[in-house]
Amino acid sequence: AQSVAQPEDQVNVAEGNPLTVKCTYSVSGNPYLFWYVQYPNRGLQFLLKYITGDNLVKGSYGFEAEFNKSQTSFHLKKPSALVSDSALYFCAVRDIPKSGAGSYQLTFGKGTKLSVIP
Amino acid sequence: EPEVTQTPSHQVTQMGQEVILRCVPISNHLYFYWYRQILGQKVEFLVSFYNNEISEKSEIFDDQFSVERPDGSNFTLKIRSTKLEDSAMYFCASRLLKSSYNEQFFGPGTRLTVL
Numbered sequence: 118a119q120s121v122a123q124p125e126d127q128v129n130v131a132e133g134n135p136l137t138v139k140c141t142y143s144v145s146g147n148p149y150l151f152w153y154v155q156y157p158n159r160g161l162q163f164l165l166k167y168i169t170g171d172n173l174v175k176g177s178y179g180f181e182a183e184f185n186k187s188q189t190s191f192h193l194k195k196p197s198a199l200v201s202d203s204a205l206y207f208c209a210v211r212d213i214p215k216s217g218a219g220s221y222q223l224t225f226g227k228g229t230k231l232s233v234i235p
Numbered sequence: 236e237p238e239v240t241q242t243p244s245h246q247v248t249q250m251g252q253e254v255i256l257r258c259v260p261i262s263n264h265l266y267f268y269w270y271r272q273i274l275g276q277k278v279e280f281l282v283s284f285y286n287n288e289i290s291e292k293s294e295i296f297d298d299q300f301s302v303e304r305p306d307g308s309n310f311t312l313k314i315r316s317t318k319l320e321d322s323a324m325y326f327c328a329s330r331l332l333k334s335s336y337n338e339q340f341f342g343p344g345t346r347l348t349v350l
Binding site: 151153158159160161162163166207209221222223224225226227228 | 239241244266268270276277278279280283291293326328330338339340341342343344
């Protein structure tokens with residue numbers, strides 16, 4: 118069974134500084150990895166995904182994530198944080214179908230609250 | 236930009252009552268999901284639905300739960316007899332089937348409170 122760990126409940130960063138939100142995963146096959154963001158009273162919004170190819174994936178709002186197979190990590194990064202980036206961030210891994218066409222359900226980490234301080 | 240919508244945003248119910256949570260997926264999406272998030276815990280998969288039938292379900296999705304697509308637009312989750320531990324945020328999601336690599340789009344959630 119696949120799993121995702123987000124080791125930090127909260128990350129605080131000053132506006133303008135680089136930010137990193139950590140994620141490690143465990144799957145039995147090839148990982149398909151996602152980052153979602155949740156703003157207050159909103160649903161989970163897709164940020165970016167890694168399926169295959171380049172280890173550095175670029176996504177929405179200037180975010181990027183680096184896939185590291187040897188460390189089984191998929192950390193979310195942004196070179197310069199904005200106050201508006203403050204939100205809850207979820208890392209997720211997609212399942213390997215049990216048979217045939219699977220439903221591709223997502224397994225989520227518990228989320229990391231990012232606070233960007235002006 | 237098309238969005239997944241969910242109603243109501245907050246539902247309060249008494250233990251033992253039935254509740255129906257409603258979702259309108261993105262119109263050309265064909266795969267639908269329900270997830271839930273108990274306060275302070277992970278987002279957990281409940282069930283997936285494709286071609287008018289359940290595709291997969293988790294161990295959480297027991298006989299008290301059911302899903303339905305009663306018309307061409309709505310996708311509902313019914314909890315037959317709610318328990319205190321059903322209190323959670325319930326998220327609906329949909330996915331375009333074209334590629335298995337498509338991401339899921341989530342609604343804003345329904346907060347269910349069971350008293």
